[in-house]
Amino acid sequence: MQIQKPRGTYDLLPGEIELWQAFEKNVRRHFHVAHYTEIRTPIFEHTELFVRGVGETTDIVEKEMYNFVDRGNRSLTLRPEGTAGVVRAYVENKRYGKVDLDKLYYLGPMFRYERPQGGRTRQFYQYGCEVLGSNAPELDAEVVQLSYRILADFGLQHLQVELNSVGCSVCRPLHRDEMLALVLPRQEEFCSDCQRRMEKNPLRMFDCKHENCQRLLTELQVPSIAERLCAECAEHFATVQEHLTAMSVPYQLNGKLVRGLDYYTRTAWEVTTEGSSTLAGGGRYNGLIKELGGPDIPGIGFAGGMERVIQLAVEQQVYVPVSDSIDVYVAVADASASLPATELVAALRAEGIATERDFNGKSLKSQLKTADRLHAQWVLLLGEQEVAKGVVGMKSLASGEQMDVPADKVVATIINSLKKERASQ
Incomplete structure (x- = not known):
């Protein structure tokens, strides 16, 4: 019986992978010019990291994590997101004592058990960044701009930043009390998820996907957290907006945007496009590093x-x-030219020249057809006669020009020819 890939996964084949590689190159370039460095964390971590770091009330922890018990009876989890692992690495390796501001980025696979659909799979790839060590609103604006610019510079159209502030430990509790006073009398009318959120994190009720719950919040005139910010949070949020405007980032305020993770404080945002779901999103998380055993250092990031x-x-x-x-x-x-051909291919590749040869014993005519299909600029011909004379036949597929070149000069000749061709383009 043929074995197939697990549901919710996919193969990236030649012809498709090139677009992915182009986007990854775009991501790396943007992070490089903004002075971010790459970090790679384990694909699986202790389950407690995500329970504490992502939040017990999130859909990720409640419904979507791939948990397993290893032979040492330890509960481990395939990483469902990148932030918790990066912060754990930052704390465990005591990077807070080595750098004032740690600007880190990552790319890699994540895992969530959810219903596969367009653009949503059980193994999926994320790119993102975490900046640890500053509470400056100017930094918030930089990270928001970076999340937008990576997508815009790849050529995606109709992008928009949805922006909000979810407050801090000063204004959040006051908003929580006001919100609960309004929703608890109608508790039974909300979905079971929202009823649980009322106990642990009522703010996340704004993130509920049930239309009835959103209708009830509107009917009860539950204020958004953005309407109840303390003076310090309001000032921080206003400065973020000023700097986004200065960087020409198109944004609109969305008081109901709270994101799906419990650790966010103050700035939260999503990058969206017309008729599409969220492409990227992030927020500030000033209490997360302390929650995971480190010092009280602020952080912000997106994925x-x-x-x-x-x-x-x-x-x-x-x-x-x-x-x-x-x-x-x-x-x-x-066959007499096979060994010299191997030596020649190795010498060309050692100089960074993209080179291919035949391995299936094709006729010379078929090999020339293959060279044409691969859009080779030059064909080097080797046979019994060329080997005996100590030369290599060199043919340009573009012009048809052909000449014999001494075998010990052919690599240098190819290098010079390619330089001239590229300089003229």
Whole structure:
């Protein structure tokens, strides 16, 4: 019986992977120019990390984590998101004593058990960043701008930033009390998830996807947290907006945006596009590092799902120049030239020249067809005659020009020819 891939996973095949690689290159370039460095954390962590770091009331912890018990009877979890692992690494390695401001980014697979659908899979890829060590609103604006610019510069259209502040330990409790006073008398009318959230984190009721719950919140005139910010949070939020405007980031305020994670404080945002779900989102989390055993250091970050980006890029017909060509094809006319061809291919590749050869004993005519299909710029011909003379036949597929070059000069000749061709482009 044929074994198939697990539900909610997929294969990335040649012809598809190139678009992913182009986006990954775009992500790395943006983080590099903004002076972020890469971090790689384990794909599985202790389950407690996500319970404490993501939040007990989140859908991720309650419904979506891949948990397993190892042979040492330890509960482990395939990482469902990136922030908790990065913060754990920051605390465990005491990076807070080594750098004033740690600007970190990551790319890699995450895992959540949810219903597979368009742009949503059980193994999915995220890119994101965490900046640890500053509470400056200017930093919030930088990270928001970065989350937007990565997508805009990839060519995606109609992008919009949805922006909110979810307050702090001063204004959140007051808002919580006011909110509970309004919703508790009608508790039974809300969904079971919202009833649990009333006990642990009522603010996340604004994140509920049930239309009835949203209707009830409107009917009861429950104020958004943005309407109840303390003076310090309000000032912080106003400064974030000023700097986003200065950077020409298109944003709109959304008082109901609270994101799906418990650890957010103050700035929270999502990057969306017309007719699409969220492409990226993030927020500030000033209490998370302390919650995970570190000092009381502020942090902020965002993450984006690569599947949705790629899907939208295809829908919007984003043009990404992807080169599938090679520089040189070494054509072998007969078996006597096989060893010299191997030496020549190795010498060319050692110089960074993209080179291919035949391994299936094809005829010379078929090899030339293959070279044409691979868009090779040059074909190097090796046969019994060339080996005996100590030369290599060199043919340009573009012009048809052909000449014999001494075998010990052919690599240098190819290098010079490619330099001239690239300089003229």
